[in-house]
Amino acid sequence: MVNEMDVFRSRVRHTFANQWNGLLGDFWYNEARKEVERLYNERDNMIIEEDGAVRWKSSGNYLPDDCMEKLEYAPYDLRSKISREATKIKREIQTQEFLEEYREQTKHHVYTEEELKEMRDAFGAGATVVDVFAGTIIHIL
Known part of the structure; x- marks a missing residue:
């Protein structure tokens, strides 16, 4: 007999939002919560800039988009201070600057x-x- 829930899950895109909302089953639902909690517990290792951009204290690198997406599910005290868009813009600038520097250093x-x-x-x-x-x-x- 075909389990209708298994058929439904097989058609649902594997996104973090779907994990968080339990559409991919209990395992992914629980994993989503663990991942948000893990990132939330790392908040003391993050610098939140005035515009909401978030970077790691240790490296100065702006957080990857998948981390920023997960932080959108974090408790309000953190979620209300961060900006996924500001982080994305600054990460792209940072990456471009790194690549330009790398090209210059490796030119010869x-x-x-x-x-x-x-x-x-x-x-x-x-x-x-x-x-x-x-x-x-x-x-x-």
């Missing part, structure tokens, strides 16, 4: 024999390796 990089050997061991002789962040193409001999 000459691969050492050790680096080339590691690439050869990983990808094989004759392979082409691409550093997608810097746009560098390396032909492994």
Whole structure:
């Protein structure tokens, strides 16, 4: 016999909101609550800026969007202070700045024999390796 709830769950997208609302079953419902509680308990390790952007104290990195989504379900004392959109904007700027700095630092990089050997061991002789962040193409001999 077909369980109608299993059929329903198989058609529901696996999103955090659906986990939180119990649409994916008890396991995911409980996991969603644990994850929000875990992040909420990390709040002392976060810096909440005036505009609501949130970053980690340890690294200065803005929180990933999946963390910000989960914090939208946190208790009001935290939820009322944060902005998913402000965090997203600042994270994108931070990522762009990091990539520009990385490209500048690697612009004139000459691969050492050790680096080339590691690439050869990983990808094989004759392979082409691409550093997608810097746009560098390396032909492994």
